[in-house]
Structure formats: C-alpha cells, structure tokens
Amino acid sequence: MSSPSTGTVDLAEEFMGRRSTMQRIQGALHKYPWLSPLIVLAVAVVIFYLLNSRFLLPQNLSFITQQTVIVGTLAIAQTLVILTAGIDLSIGAIMIFSQMLMANLAVSTTASNVLPIAGQNPYLAIGLGILGGMAAGALNGFLIVRFNLPPFIVTLGTLSIWTALTLIFFKARTIQGPEIPDQLKWLGSTFKIGEFQLLYGVILMLIMYAIFGYILRNTAWGLHIYAVGDDPNASELSGISTKRVIFSVYLVAGLIIGIAGWITIGRVGSASPNVDPLLNLDTITAVVIGGTSLFGGRGTLIGTLIGAFIITVVENGLSLAGLDQAYRVLAVGILVILAVAVDQWIRKAKA
Amino acid sequence: MTTQTSTVTPILQGKDLVKTFGRVVGLDGVNIELYPGEVLAVVGDNGAGKSTLIKCFSGAHVPDSGEMFVNGEKVVFHSTHEAREGGVETVFQTLAVAPALDIASNLYLGREVRKPGFMGTIFRTLDKKAMREQSAAQLRNLGISTLQNITQAVETLSGGQRQAVAVARCAAFGSKVIILDEPTAALGVNESARVLKMIQDLRDRGLSIILISHNMPQVFEVADRIHVARLGKRAAVVTPQSHSMNDVVAIMTGAMTVPVEEQQLAPVR
Numbered sequence: 206m207s208s209p210s211t212g213t214v215d216l217a218e219e220f221m222g223r224r225s226t227m228q229r230i231q232g233a234l235h236k237y238p239w240l241s242p243l244i245v246l247a248v249a250v251v252i253f254y255l256l257n258s259r260f261l262l263p264q265n266l267s268f269i270t271q272q273t274v275i276v277g278t279l280a281i282a283q284t285l286v287i288l289t290a291g292i293d294l295s296i297g298a299i300m301i302f303s304q305m306l307m308a309n310l311a312v313s314t315t316a317s318n319v320l321p322i323a324g325q326n327p328y329l330a331i332g333l334g335i336l337g338g339m340a341a342g343a344l345n346g347f348l349i350v351r352f353n354l355p356p357f358i359v360t361l362g363t364l365s366i367w368t369a370l371t372l373i374f375f376k377a378r379t380i381q382g383p384e385i386p387d388q389l390k391w392l393g394s395t396f397k398i399g400e401f402q403l404l405y406g407v408i409l410m411l412i413m414y415a416i417f418g419y420i421l422r423n424t425a426w427g428l429h430i431y432a433v434g435d436d437p438n439a440s441e442l443s444g445i446s447t448k449r450v451i452f453s454v455y456l457v458a459g460l461i462i463g464i465a466g467w468i469t470i471g472r473v474g475s476a477s478p479n480v481d482p483l484l485n486l487d488t489i490t491a492v493v494i495g496g497t498s499l500f501g502g503r504g505t506l507i508g509t510l511i512g513a514f515i516i517t518v519v520e521n522g523l524s525l526a527g528l529d530q531a532y533r534v535l536a537v538g539i540l541v542i543l544a545v546a547v548d549q550w551i552r553k554a555k556a
Numbered sequence: 557m558t559t560q561t562s563t564v565t566p567i568l569q570g571k572d573l574v575k576t577f578g579r580v581v582g583l584d585g586v587n588i589e590l591y592p593g594e595v596l597a598v599v600g601d602n603g604a605g606k607s608t609l610i611k612c613f614s615g616a617h618v619p620d621s622g623e624m625f626v627n628g629e630k631v632v633f634h635s636t637h638e639a640r641e642g643g644v645e646t647v648f649q650t651l652a653v654a655p656a657l658d659i660a661s662n663l664y665l666g667r668e669v670r671k672p673g674f675m676g677t678i679f680r681t682l683d684k685k686a687m688r689e690q691s692a693a694q695l696r697n698l699g700i701s702t703l704q705n706i707t708q709a710v711e712t713l714s715g716g717q718r719q720a721v722a723v724a725r726c727a728a729f730g731s732k733v734i735i736l737d738e739p740t741a742a743l744g745v746n747e748s749a750r751v752l753k754m755i756q757d758l759r760d761r762g763l764s765i766i767l768i769s770h771n772m773p774q775v776f777e778v779a780d781r782i783h784v785a786r787l788g789k790r791a792a793v794v795t796p797q798s799h800s801m802n803d804v805v806a807i808m809t810g811a812m813t814v815p816v817e818e819q820q821l822a823p824v825r
C-alpha cells in the first residue's frame with residue numbers, strides 16, 4: 206500500500222514563524238524554478254563579456270541563437286516528457302529518422318534514392334516527416350502505457366530501433382543541400398533585425414515555446430501533466446486518466462521532434478544521419494539546468510529555454526576565451542550536477 | 557432489540573461484493589447499506605477490507621463479482637471519474653492530492669472549469685480566477701479559516717490543512733455520498749475535532765457519509781450506525797447505543813458475534 210506523500214513538517218520552524226535568509230532564497234527558487242538558471246545565464250554572459258568583449262557583438266549573439274535552435278526545440282519535447290517523471294532517450298534518433306524521411310520523400314533525383322518514395326510535393330514531404338515523428342512518439346507512449354514499462358528502458362530501446370531503421374531505410378547516405386527543395390530548407394534562411402541575423406527556425410522555436418508555455422500554464426491538459434508527474438496515484442484517484450495523459454505527452458513530443466527535424470534540415474543545410482549523437486543528452490542537460498526536476502511535476506518551459514541557451518553560451522564563450530572543447534564539456538558537466546543538487550535542495554523548501 | 561425493516565431505499569448499497577488481488581482475498585462477499593442522511597462508520601482490523609470496500613464505490617477498484625446500487629439503481633464504476641459523476645466523492649486514505657499544485661487546482665483537479673466563450677472552447681483556457689474564488693468560498697463555507705492563500709502549493713500545508721483540502725474537495729462536489737477513509741489518522745486533537753465537526757455539518761446538509769476510522773471514541777461520537785468489517789466480510793452492524801466500544805472491538809476480533817436480529821441493518825426511523 207502506498208504511503209501518503211507528505212513531506213516532513215518542520216514543526217519548530219512553523220512554531221517559530223521565522224525564516225532565515227537561506228530559507229527565503231530556497232523558497233523563492235522553489236516558487237520560480239527558472240530563477241536559478243536565469244542567474245547562471247546572466248553571470249555567464251557577464252563573465253564571457255569580460256573575458257572577450259566580442260562575446261556581446263550582434264554577430265556572435267545571432268550565432269548563439271542559431272547554435273541553440275536544434276537542442277532548444279527538442280528540449281521542449283524533453284521538458285513535457287520529464288514533467289511527467291519520464292525521460293526520452295530516443296529524441297535524437299527520432300529527429301534524425303524524421304528529417305531523413307522528409308528529405309528522402311522530397312528529393313527529386315530518383316536515382317540517388319534508396320526507397321521508391323522520392324519526388325513528393327515538398328509540403329507533403331514535410332507533413333509526412335512530422336507524422337513519422339509523431340508515429341515514433343506514439344510508439345514510445347504505447348509501450349510505456351500499455352505494458353507499464355519504464356520510459357528509460359522503452360526509449361533506450363527505441364533509440365536503437367529508430368537509429369537502425371534510419372540506416373536500413375535510408376542507408377547512411379547524406380542528402381546534400383542542392384538536392385533538397387527550398388521549402389525544406391526555408392527555416393534555415395535568415396532575416397535581419399538591425400544588426401542581428403535571425404533564422405526563421407529560431408522564430409519558430411520561440412513561437413513553440415510560447416504556445417507550449419501557454420498550454421502548460423492555462424489548460425487542463427497542461428495542469429494534468431504536472432499532476433501526473435507529481436503524484437500519479439493521486440492523479441488517477443482524482444479522476445485523471447494518467448495513461449491518456451502520458452500517451453498524449455509522448456505523441457506531442459513526437460510532433461515537436463518532427464518539427465525539429467525540419468528545422469535541422471534548414472540549420473544544417475543538408476539531411477544527414479550523422480547529426481550529433483549527443484543531442485539526447487544535450488536536451489536532458491538543457492531541461493535539468495533549466496530547473497525542471499527529473500522526478501517530475503516541477504519545472505517550466507522558460508527554464509528549459511534558458512538552459513538550452515546556457516549550454517550554447519558556455520560553449521561559445523569558452524571558445525571565444527580561447528579554451529578548447531574539452532573545457533566546454535567539463536563546464537556543462539559541472540553545471541548539470543550543480544543543477545540537480547540545487548533541485549534536491551529546493552525540493553526540501555516549504556514555501 | 558429487533559431488526560429494523562425500512563422502506564427507505566439505501567442511497568448506496570453493495571451486495572455480495574468480492575474483490576481478490578491474485579491470491580489475496582480483499583473482499584469475500586460483503587453487503588453494505590448506507591441510508592440517506594446518516595453517518596455509517598466502517599471499522600475493522602488492519603487488512604479487514606475497509607479500504608478495498610470503499611474503493612469499489614469510489615471507482616478505484618472494480619469488484620470481481622457482486623452488485624452496487626446508488627439510490628436503488630445498479631451502477632458499475634470503472635473509474636473514480638465515473639463514481640464522481642454518479643455522486644460519490646471520496647477522501648482516500650492517501651488523500652490523493654497533488655503536492656506541487658496549489659489549493660484551488662487541487663480542489664478542481666480532474667474537473668477544471670474553462671473560461672466562457674471562445675477562449676474556453678477553442679483555446680481551452682482554464683478559468684483560474686473563477687476556480688480560485690469558488691475554492692475560497694468553499695473553504696469559508698466549511699469554516700476552514702487556517703488556509704489563507706488559495707494559491708499556496710499543497711505541499712506547503714500542514715497535515716491537517718491537507719486533510720482539510722481533501723475533505724473540502726469532496727464537500728464541494730459531493731451531491732449524494734461522501735466517503736472518508738481514515739480522515740483523521742494524521743491529525744492532532746484540534747484538527748480531528750474540526751474534521752468531525754465538518755462531517756456532522758455535511759450530514760446536516762443532507763449528505764450521506766461513510767467514515768472509516770480506527771478511532772473508537774470518534775466513531776462513537778459521530779456515527780449513526782457502525783459496520784464492523786472482519787476478514788473481508790461484514791461481521792455485524794451495530795449502533796453506539798446498542799453496543800459499547802469494547803463490544804465493537806470484540807466483534808472486530810471475532811471474540812463476539814451478534815445475532816442478525818440484534819443488528820441495525822437499517823437506521824431506526
């Protein structure tokens with residue numbers, strides 16, 4: 206039988222009705238989970254500017270947004286999943302599958318194609334590619350909900366499955382930019398605001414953050430995602446169909462991953478099965494640094510966006526400061542552990 | 557004392573309910589009747605099947621066999637949602653609140669109110685303001701004054717305040733029956749008294765209540781009748797007037813049996 210999920214009540218503290226400064230900080234971080242990543246980002250920006258003033262030049266800032274767009278978009282999906290106390294290790298694999306599907310559908314030269322599916326209308330290709338992502342997400346959700354399997358194991362399995370299927374269906378062949386219709390690459394084109402060069406993909410990413418941020422805060426579905434991640438038993442007893450919520454989250458994650466596939470084609474300029482294999486881990490890193498709890502039920506999308514930017518800012522800032530790649534990995538690793546430690550501490554806060 | 561026959565239809569009734577978990581028998585053919593406007597206490601040793609019994613009525617379990625009736629009509633509840641639609645609200649032993657959500661969100665969890673107009677229908681926007689205002693009003697109605705901030709996360713509340721939130725949720729929506737599974741288990745003396753007062757108020761408002769408790773003085777204070785569960789069955793139904801606390805404990809443990817004609821299978825009218 207399950208025990209009530211009550212935290213320990215600090216009677217003395219309640220009795221005294223007094224709180225120390227530390228407790229006040231703890232309380233504030235607890236209430237606004239995006240506060241700590243925002244502080245980290247601000248501090249990082251100041252430090253990197255002091256190390257190298259080129260850091261704040263419009264060109265460099267534009268570059269940072271471009272560097273962030275893929276992980277940033279995928280991290281939306283990862284946030285939804287982690288809020289339900291799940292995890293999605295297959296995000297990168299599904300994204301690659303979905304962009305390869307898109308590109309192979311749209312590519313015009315039948316000769317260079319592996320499956321006899323080429324030559325589709327570009328918009329249809331984009332739609333089907335995104336649908337492929339949704340199907341993959343639905344498979345994750347189905348396996349987790351129907352057979353009660355842990356998300357970690359399911360997505361570890363589908364990570365291999367989608368990687369393999371990508372190689373089987375599309376071989377290891379990169380589809381080069383010139384072969385791909387412009388519509389698929391459109392999100393990689395830029396426009397200028399003053400001295401800033403922004404990708405359409407970045408705008409799409411920000412719009413998606415706004416939409417999903419709104420959904421999480423203002424709809425019953427969003428509220429139920431938090432409730433299910435917070436306490437699945439309580440949610441079920443409160444009349445929420447936890448299985449339906451969890452399935453729908455993986456399905457919607459698939460949709461977001463499919464769109465990220467489209468953005469990736471634009472950003473990279475070609476469709477390659479050899480995109481960064483660390484994408485999965487980077488999305489988890491962004492979510493965790495962004496103040497979302499791996500235990501579920503706690504976190505914000507805005508935090509994730511900040512988290513994704515922190516990763517890029519650290520990478521970019523350290524390289525501008527003349528340090529090599531290894532230091533970037535080191536710094537991000539330390540940040541992740543700090544973020545989880547802070548999360549554990551915050552979870553003890555009472556208000 | 558003789559058996560009371562009643563022409564009143566039970567508001568909630570279970571007939572020969574059986575529920576097994578693999579090889580563990582939770583319920584072994586239980587009968588139970590709750591009549592309108594009464595407080596029926598359900599007592600019994602740990603593992604006697606009290607929670608299992610009420611979970612059938614709450615929709616958390618579907619009995620293997622047996623029938624359930626609400627107001628004389630046969631019902632089958634596949635989910636807590638269906639039970640709530642049927643007018644049965646439950647405060648579970650585990651409270652079933654989401655700790656990270658605020659009080660208002662918890663009161664409305666699973667039946668959120670959307671904004672009127674296209675914001676609600678198309679954009680599915682929740683009417684947080686209305687839910688907060690109504691939650692606050694509900695808590696005031698119940699005389700719960702210790703909860704000042706309706707936007708406070710439930711995890712920041714004391715055990716008693718949480719219990720109050722869980723009870724308030726039931727009271728807010730309960731149209732017929734409210735089931736409370738050990739609502740005072742975690743509470744201090746004052747807080748227990750407040751919950752008992754709340755139970756009496758709800759009965760005075762015409763609701764019917766099932767109260768599970770291990771606390772005999774409390775049971776004897778508020779119950780109209782006492783259903784004694786033992787080994788997945790009903791051992792007897794008595795009243796605080798017909799039997800003493802020691803008798804009830806004896807029935808619970810099997811040291812005493814009560815002939816059917818001495819039981820109180822329906823309230824005295």
Ligand SMILES: Nc1ncnc2c1ncn2[C@@H]1O[C@H](COP(=O)(O)OP(=O)(O)OP(=O)(O)O)[C@@H](O)[C@H]1O
Nearest residue numbers: 577580581582600601602603604605606607608609
């Ligand atoms: N989900 C379950 N899975 C397996 N066995 C269960 C489950 N729920 C209850 N049981 C078993 O059914 C029996 C009755 O349990 P129940 O929880 O109804 O007891 P209870 O009378 O509420 O006890 P308590 O006073 O401790 O709350 C016990 O033997 C218990 O182990």
Ligand SMILES: [Mg+2]
Nearest residue numbers: 606607608649
């Ligand atoms: Mg119980």
